[in-house]
Amino acid sequence: MLDLLITNGKVVTQIFTTVLDVGIKGEKIVVLAEPRILGEEAKRIIDASGLYVLPGAIDPHTHIQMQTSGLPKPGFDINSIAAAYGGTTTLIDFAPLISGKSVEETFGKRRAEAEGRLAIDYAFHAKFTSPSRDLIEEAGVAIEYGVPSFGEVNLDERRGTPADDAFLFALLQEIKDKGGIAGIHAENASLVGYFTNKLLRDGKRELRHVPESRPNMVEEEAVKRTIFLAEKTGAALYFFHLSSQEALKAVAEARDQGFPIYCETCPHYLAFNDEVYQREMDQAIQFVRFPPIRSAADQAALWQGVEDGTIDCIGTDHVSAFLSEKKALSEGKAFNEVPGGMGQIENRLTFMYSEGVAKGRISVNRLVELVSSNPAKVFGLYPQKGTISVGSDADIVLFDPKPVRKVTSRDLHMGLDYTVYEGWTFVGWPAMTIARGKVIIEDGRYVGSLGNGEFLKRRIGKEILFPRRRK
Amino acid sequence: MLDLLITNGKVVTQIFTTVLDVGIKGEKIVVLAEPRILGEEAKRIIDASGLYVLPGAIDPHTHIQMQTSGLPKPGFDINSIAAAYGGTTTLIDFAPLISGKSVEETFGKRRAEAEGRLAIDYAFHAKFTSPSRDLIEEAGVAIEYGVPSFGEVNLDERRGTPADDAFLFALLQEIKDKGGIAGIHAENASLVGYFTNKLLRDGKRELRHVPESRPNMVEEEAVKRTIFLAEKTGAALYFFHLSSQEALKAVAEARDQGFPIYCETCPHYLAFNDEVYQREMDQAIQFVRFPPIRSAADQAALWQGVEDGTIDCIGTDHVSAFLSEKKALSEGKAFNEVPGGMGQIENRLTFMYSEGVAKGRISVNRLVELVSSNPAKVFGLYPQKGTISVGSDADIVLFDPKPVRKVTSRDLHMGLDYTVYEGWTFVGWPAMTIARGKVIIEDGRYVGSLGNGEFLKRRIGKEILFPRRRK
Amino acid sequence: MLDLLITNGKVVTQIFTTVLDVGIKGEKIVVLAEPRILGEEAKRIIDASGLYVLPGAIDPHTHIQMQTSGLPKPGFDINSIAAAYGGTTTLIDFAPLISGKSVEETFGKRRAEAEGRLAIDYAFHAKFTSPSRDLIEEAGVAIEYGVPSFGEVNLDERRGTPADDAFLFALLQEIKDKGGIAGIHAENASLVGYFTNKLLRDGKRELRHVPESRPNMVEEEAVKRTIFLAEKTGAALYFFHLSSQEALKAVAEARDQGFPIYCETCPHYLAFNDEVYQREMDQAIQFVRFPPIRSAADQAALWQGVEDGTIDCIGTDHVSAFLSEKKALSEGKAFNEVPGGMGQIENRLTFMYSEGVAKGRISVNRLVELVSSNPAKVFGLYPQKGTISVGSDADIVLFDPKPVRKVTSRDLHMGLDYTVYEGWTFVGWPAMTIARGKVIIEDGRYVGSLGNGEFLKRRIGKEILFPRRRK
């Protein structure tokens, strides 16, 4: 007897949309069938008529466990519950590689912090805390450990010592040999410094100068140089939070050459353009990100990439940032000292459905690809995660395309004092979230238990490291 | 209760390989499940342990109903049974468009010829019998009728009047508007004439001159010109029997630009190279094809395209040609008067498995893509055909990877007096063929009944006409 | 003692502009020197202070000796004098290759027609009168004869049988072997037919439909296909009267690949855009040309090519067409039956100076390159013609940059009843024309004698056939 049967819903994968029964036993999907053809019995039967049955969303880019200031912040618990409310059933956060400490020790510590705290499954990208050469050998250990993705490999000077070409090249060779993928924060630190200092020397300290301080070429150069080095080694790359049209074009060209180059963009680059930095300080400060939000032309190019397949994944780059705290820390500061970060772990799927599917830009299959299947494939979770098929984890979202809801931070569950979507109207909303066979969000309430979320050991797939197209 | 349950087999699609139960009711697949999880009951249960469970293969390119000489030839009956022996459950043959006659009449006549004669499902490409302008309007009618693919649109002078640019352009505009796809035989008729006449003037009449009479540039020019015209209209193209590296490169570049350009190659271009034309007349005559079989470098490039995804489909270009007849007709003739054609409808899946999968060039998923999923997608049969999923037709091949068999024409079922693979050793062989729920090949015998094969009305998918990647 | 000394003028070549003395003895330039450094003596000394001293212009594209109707037309005499008035000292007209007749005979006949009739030197392009294969062997004879350029090789159906691919390819091979260059009229005949017939079927017969009947793609396809064939052979190409941006881009790309591909545009494509076909019939009929005058965007792209070096030469495509006659022949005719042709042999240099140099688009050195040096180089007349250097023919124009003149056909010398520049204001005008050492235009009068013009035997230079940049 099945434990759970979802009947009559429109099952959506990257490939097809069909009305099917989904039968679950324990944590796994064990049956897909024509509705009620077998008269299956189940402990619980959910009628999903009129709902989409989607594979649980995967957020490949969050910064939860990163206490950058002394203030208490929402941690794995609140953030993972908020994610589940938004239809996300897996998240990938960061764990540090620290010079002089073993992977076993540092990852173990981070896992201990997560133990019993998460509502959904989780994994880590290994993050370099310094460009020390000994960490490069540690990269191989991390891959063995089940953490085969690295990043954000930092070409931006804001965050400690940026990786120089020698470090980056050595890392790419190591992960090529061992089967990993490098995640890149692509901004040329030297050029950022140049533009920033020029503005400051000219007395231009306001937030409206953020875009000028990091023009598109800052990202374009970093992307092209990283691709150059990656092509020499054959290593796989993942560009976090791609924001500009030139960078996107460079990625597309490398991909067309058959190199294993992947990219992500984030909802805020699709939702907004650089007009936001012209707003009042109170507003503008919400949008301080690196890379910054770009022109309307870039925004259009990113949507084009979302539509045409050039962009592989949507990640949130989520940071639990309180607006009040951001303001306090920015008192009297120049634009380059204002802390970045934006909280949106809860709104990725709804945003992409509402602005993407409901507005006719993408199909619901492409939605699944962007928020679930591709993150799973790129980062070595597929087909355990990222699809609805027999043998996969029963991570499922029942998504209702009908609700029309006005967004306000008070209705969200991230524990923050603002949302950049305040006042937006979203069409469609998750009706139920199921994580490894357990219903955890139902009737608008979290009904799971912390600790259900497990650490996922990963291995990057051969088809990601050696994509078919084209030498 | 299920009609048929295939249990314990390794189910293979374009995407995954998993041990699953496949439950069939009537003509459809209705369940996929963990083996025996539900204790399903079925009228017949087949244990497929150790076998691949593949979607039935689809041959997108056969010339069965083409009585070019007065001699009796194997027809739909024998050929469709031979196809089924080889694991093919759908074939696409040609039906004429004739100036002055209606689609209803000509297609009706061809369907009447097929009625009750086929062991497997079939469809037609519409074939122009002359470049008459009135036929272009008829193309729209054919699409409405369910025959939305055209070809071989003939840029080769051997076969009646070739399509000139005006005809081709007008056709492309029409099918763009109506939602069809043009299938192209890409050889520049004028250049073929030039090279052929030059050889004949020099007294070079032997078969060893076949490659010189149609050098690669003959195909390359035709491919590039057709792509040029297609790009101006946005129309979808399918290149039949692509044979040369330059042409393949041109197709790949157009595809990378986001144009709906697809291509096929045939087993003979992968199995052989132009050394065959240097053999004795008896041997060489088997390989007379247009385009001809090419150099070892082209052969390698085509395998590369099979591996890397540039080539979409494998078709046979099957013609029921008797070697004895070919010889009789060629007595005293120059190379350009020798009839072409080669029978191999039965060997496509086995050849591709043996030379592709068993030799480690491609995965079994890619095999399924090439011989089944992609033909189904390109020509508007997916997901009814081309995959194993709930709701699809129960067209299934149980493929045994273990047998090692020496090929001889006597063991085949095409009714011909030779095979170009005579003496080859193939690894892997179909163990059972199921067509729309009925077992038709079992224990090496045909156990179906003629007339099971039905005519398939088709409609080209939006994702084929407007592929995602890239403006 | 020198025969003629031009002192104090600004000598202009492709490379430099310097105040120099130019000393002439007989037909040749024998000295270049700092003004009066040697105290040279001369029979005549011309003070060219304030004037440009330019190499005589070369018109690489005229249709003078082409009596297409029964009416008397200005011939070599009037046209060559008009050319001289405009600063042109060499013209290249066409002589036929006729199936069954020898080069010696047909060229001899044409030379006899020219004997004693021209005011300036002349040469011929060999013109195919039919795509007969025997003419291809004759092409080698023509090259030997000193007529190594061919054209307009006709891909346009209006003018008798167009060259098919086989003919074109055979020709390219022959001239590659023998050292010639093919001049191409690049319009796809089949597509022209398609668009024209479509318009006529729709009852669209007026001149305003001329552009639609030959859209840019008609030229683009012909250019790309010809380049394809040329690249396969390595043969040199010259595109006559290029008119569209796409075609220009294709030429530039082939050139960048190092292929010997050259192109010309004509003043009318630079002066006008397709708005002219919207004018009243009386006006519009003046502009009927093949290819037609194109959009403002094409016009801008051609000027860009004139500025940036993509365009090699300016030719006139001159035809002695009377407006009255054009009108008479067009009575009641559809646009495709209106005779083309435009008379402008006299205005090339002045147009290019006025619109190019005076308006700051090009330097006077680039002007010399376009109207003199490049035509000389491409067609094998350099350095005998096309430059001012010691040893070159004393073909010289003293060009006065100061006059501002309103153009009217009555003031011109072509003997026609209209000019397309009627009412335009030109800045700059030739003050004196010297042909092989003889002053032939002076004080606004022709003071030479017919018969001074000689037939020029040519040989295409190695650097044209094998340009340096780039395999």
Added chain:
Amino acid sequence: MLDLLITNGKVVTQIFTTVLDVGIKGEKIVVLAEPRILGEEAKRIIDASGLYVLPGAIDPHTHIQMQTSGLPKPGFDINSIAAAYGGTTTLIDFAPLISGKSVEETFGKRRAEAEGRLAIDYAFHAKFTSPSRDLIEEAGVAIEYGVPSFGEVNLDERRGTPADDAFLFALLQEIKDKGGIAGIHAENASLVGYFTNKLLRDGKRELRHVPESRPNMVEEEAVKRTIFLAEKTGAALYFFHLSSQEALKAVAEARDQGFPIYCETCPHYLAFNDEVYQREMDQAIQFVRFPPIRSAADQAALWQGVEDGTIDCIGTDHVSAFLSEKKALSEGKAFNEVPGGMGQIENRLTFMYSEGVAKGRISVNRLVELVSSNPAKVFGLYPQKGTISVGSDADIVLFDPKPVRKVTSRDLHMGLDYTVYEGWTFVGWPAMTIARGKVIIEDGRYVGSLGNGEFLKRRIGKEILFPRRRK
């Protein structure tokens, strides 16, 4: 009366080769004429029958005034005389830009060092001694001063602080605004460090590891990044001593896009390949250069670039390095501590004639272009230098193509204890060198007087900063 008349020689420019009289008065060429047409009188008449009359060669890349060790070295005097022996009449050395000191002061100091010491004319590239931002403003002053070229802008870590992207970008913007050109030493310092350290860690200290320590990608990356930054600003670039095929391709592509990107290679990259580092230490040490001498494939690609025009200039990168001193300084050192540098200021023209012209690879006109006209044009000396035309400086080499000489360092005049061409046979040798009208080398002896050489103020030409081809 002329001061000097060179009669009957074959005058060679970039464009033509003609037997002409060259008349000189004072320091200038004042007449070009048919031999003896005017019966010119002259104080001295030189019969150049059988000789080439070439414009004096220009060496755009020497490191003479660079006392890197305490030892006495040949200075401006000996080196400029050696240059003259080799047919070079102008050299461009380096003068420093020093933080905190004015251009007036530092350039003045260097000019004072040169005053009365040179046999031929000279100019300076401004060289940054540190990447201090204040020097960028000084760059504008240098341009005003007549020193509009900069370099070697150092992307290689061996030579003090390399320029980071911010410095490079700021510099490019400045020189774009002011009309200069940046000369680049293109090696990625960070990657050089990576490869070098890896070798040293592995105990690989011998000279045979030089190529591995700076593989082609080190140059390719630096070239591509610099081009990226230059394209963003529109600034002109000159790549010193280009050595690899990938870098050359990148330059060619940028050029084809119409960017003002130029490049040089040196005789040693054409003469040798990396086999030299496998020789005995005594031999191998002669060839230590940065970038190193590369593979035979790179050598072939560079010759191709010399032939096809991709390479603009040949420079020597001359350093007065004694072999004995190099050896002494390298005792017990690893490959990366061996001093680089190679003396060859005397052999550029002879090498290029012998290996280029005499072996049929290039024409004598292309030779002139590479060693004289292009250096003059790129660096703002044309047409004062770099050609033979009326008004140009009378810098002339009479070059005898007949001598066949075995090269030995004892016969050279550079004052060094070796030459890398020891034992080579050169065809052709300079017979006489004339500098600004004075014969300075004659009958194998230096007959000039030190101090004849003057400092040349330069201004980069508009056609270099804005090359014609192509947006």
